[in-house]
Amino acid sequence: MKVYLNLKFHKLLILPILFVFSIVAFNNQTENIVTAKEATIPTEGFPSTPAPIWAIIWMNSGFSKPPKEVISATIDNTNYSNNIIPISNSFIKSSLTLPSASGNYTWYKKIDDGAWKVSDSGYVSALSVNSNRKFNTSLNLLDFKNLHSKKIITVKYQLAYILGVFSKDRYYSRIITVHILPTNVNAKSITIETDNDYLYNNKNNDLGTNVTYARATTDPEFATAQPEWSVSDESKATIDSNGEITAKPTGSSANDSNQISSFFVYAKIKNADGTIVTASKLMNVGEGLYDQKARAGERATFVLQGFDNSTRDSFKTDVKWYKKKGKNGKPSSPLPKQDDPFRYTTEPLTKDDDGDYYYATIKMTYGNNDTQSLTTNDALLTVNPALNPNVKLTNQVENVSSKSDQDTPLILNDIVNNDLIDYKFQLNNDGERDLNNTTLSTYLSLGTEIVGVNVDGTDLTDSQYSTTAHINNRNQLLQINIGSLKINDKRNIIVHTLTHDIDRNFAFAATPFFIGTDDDQNDYQSIGSKFKLNYLNNELIPHIKTINFEPIYPFDVNVDKYRLNSTNSPNEIITFEDHRKKKNPLKVYLNEPDNLIDTHNNSLAAIFKFKNDTSPYPQPIKDKVLVAQSAQDQTLQPIRWDKDKGLLLHVTKSNIIAGEYHTKLSWSIQDSV
Structure with a gap:
């Protein structure tokens, strides 16, 4: 039992018998809105300047999209410290279109159907090339407490930025709208958008932006709770409360693998009723190139990240591609130019190309022959053996201890601790070449004990197979030395296993593969069928x-x-x-x-x-x-x-x-x- x-x-x-009275105090504070000289601004605001376009550098100057164009809140909103809603926008300066200059800024504010009025203004010093400046103002919810009943109050903000002593270049932000609501509105869902999905983390290059902006869109749009931002790995990038994402330069932390990596941006909203909605978005960070894999006989293509097709021809660029034999090899002369300078496609590959590295240099010329340059990371080329359709690998799995009605030759269900699982493989060489030094490989769940391996009725010794555990991935790689596989040869392999360490319900899937070499030292590979095991903790x-x-x-x-x-x-x-x-x-x-x-x-x-x-x-x-x-x-x-x-x-x-x-x-x- x-x-x-x-x-x-x-x-x-x-409870003792008590009578409880609630005493409510009312504040008779009157609304106080600062009146200012009416601004000469159209009823619907100034037409906003086009947002900056990014293609390795910012192509034009202007205001980025604000962190949130529509903000909803209630009086005494707990999402905002001291009931102050921060309003902000960033101006991005491009060296292609604007000389270094000082300027004046003005925040305009409009309440409901009233006129636009100056809310805040000031003078700023010159911006450096490819930099940005954040402008901040704020709204105090308590200023509207006595105006607020059952209606919605709408407050709009727009930022104007006038640069230069003589040119007077004018830039206008998008309008930011704040709705002050009588009651909280819960968010049902949230989505994330970003200006860019790829950030450069080159430490010593002129080009390549390391900053982008994330924004959250809620359903319904008037949701009053605000998103909390975070990232999955702060060694790759950070994000502030306004959604500004900044990539960490390579080598800026103990994790030097920043060079090529990914991370998630997370947004979380906690509604007034306690419910929580979340969203995530995958971001990539690196120095311009991804590693590539291809099979012998195929071609590989390296693509420069961060270039939009519509903006590549907006300035003069010179892209050169190089190849190295090994990480520390000597760079080749510039490789032959191809139709698209922002990508490079190799010739058909051989196994001698395995381990080569490719990189590119980019030089941009603009204005009075000013230039900026970028050198990408070294991207590794891995060449896998060609597939040989004439060497067939078939496989199946069997639960020897018990069977489920839903089991198939490739899917097992309800596997529990101490179940005996057999993995069965058959190799057939129907080709026209003998294969040598052949190896059969498959991944197994980490809690799988190898009881024995049998090839054509003969038990192998421990030295004829090996396992390599990958703790983080909760799996282990089993490699079996099959030896030679002559023309028309067949091999039947059975791996007997015992199941251990199941402490949760989970599924495990893997695809076995076979590698062999012919007499001319050409490598060939065959792929089996994917199998799946569903484990049960039996609790x-x-x-x-x-x-x-x-x-x-x-x-x-x-x-x-x-x-x-x-x-x-x-x-x-x-x-x-x-x-x-x-x-x-x-x-x-x-x-x-x-x-x-x-x-x-x-x-x-x-x-x-x-x-x-x-x-x-x-x-x-x-x-x-x-x-x-x-x-x-x-x-x-x-x-x-x-x-x-x-x-x-x-x-x-x-x-x-x-x-x-x-x-x-x-x-x-x-x-x-």
Whole structure:
């Protein structure tokens, strides 16, 4: 008999008779909006200047898209410190279109249908090439407290930036709209967009931006909670509260693999009702090139990242490609130019090309023959053996210990600890060449023990196969030395395994492969069929809620008290994760081993009783009482009780001391076979 025992604290509140009055104070503060000289700005605002376009460098100057163009909030909004909503936008300066210059900025503000007025203004010093400046202002929600009733107040902001002493170049941001709502609006979903998906982290190059901006769009648009930003790996990039993403330069941390990597941007919104919605977006960071893999006889293509087709011809560029034999090899002369200078495609590959590196240099010329340059990372070329369709690899898996009705030759289900799993392979050389030094390889789950390997009826020694564990990936690579495989040869291989260390439910999939070399030292590879194993932890895990009861008053005597709604049907008191492979009948028992006591160890004059549909009278649970059961092959179902059924609290005496009482209830689950 198996017994699952779970002790759970449950609480009960005893209240004295009190009358509680809520006293509400009203603030008679009047709305105070600073009046300023009316700005000469159209009713709908200035037409916004086109946003900067990025292609390794910023192609034109202008305001980036604001972190959030539409902001919704309520008075006393807990998402904003001191009820202050920060309003910001960044101006990005391009060296291609604008000389270094100082300038003046002005924030304009418009409330509902009123006129635009100057909200904030000032003078700024010159910007350096390819840099940006963030302009900030703010809105105090409490300024609108007395104007706010059941209507929506709309406040709009626009930023104007006038540069230069003589040229007077004018730039206008997009309009930022703030809706002040009477009640909170919950977000149902959230999506993330970014200006760029690829960031450069070159430490010593003129070109390549390392900054971009993330924005969140909610459904509905008027959701009042604001996103919290984060990234999956701060050694790759950081993100601030406004969604500005900055790549970490290569070598800026202990993780020098920054050169080519990815990370996720996360946005999380916590609604006023406590619900949470999240979103993520994959970002890439590097120095311009990705490593490439191809098979012998195929071509590989390297592509410069971060170039938009529509902007490549906007300035003069000179791109040169180079090749090196090995990481520290001597660079070749510039490779022959191809039609598209931003990508390079190799000739058909041989295994001699394996391990070569490619890189590119980019020089941009603009203005008065000013130039900027960038050198990419070294990108590795890996050449895998050519596929040989005449060498066939077939495979299947079998659970020797037990079988599931849903099992197939390539899919096994409900694998538990101590199951014996056989992996079966067959190799057929139907080609016209003998193969030497052949190896059969496959990945296995990390908790798989190799009991033995058999080839054509002969057991191999430990030296004829090997395993390499990959802890982080929870797998291990099994490699079996098959030896030679002559023309028309066949090999039958069986790998006997024992299953260990299953502590959770998970699925594992892998595809076996075979490699051999012919007499001319050409490598060939054959791929088997993908197999999948579904593992089961074979456990029953209960999740028990804390049970709270109605308050008891001093004059209560010989009365039943009921549970609060959170533990009444349709809500569950207990749910079960039933991952048992063999679902024998189970019985669930409940009893009260200890009395209800308060923090001073005073006992409560009350007992727990259990009432079901089959008995007219509640039954005390000092001795264990059957409260639920399951049948053969049935999953144990959640336990729900109507308000007047199940666990009740019977008060036996009056004049109870006020306080909070608690006890542990004992839940036990037993096999009934």
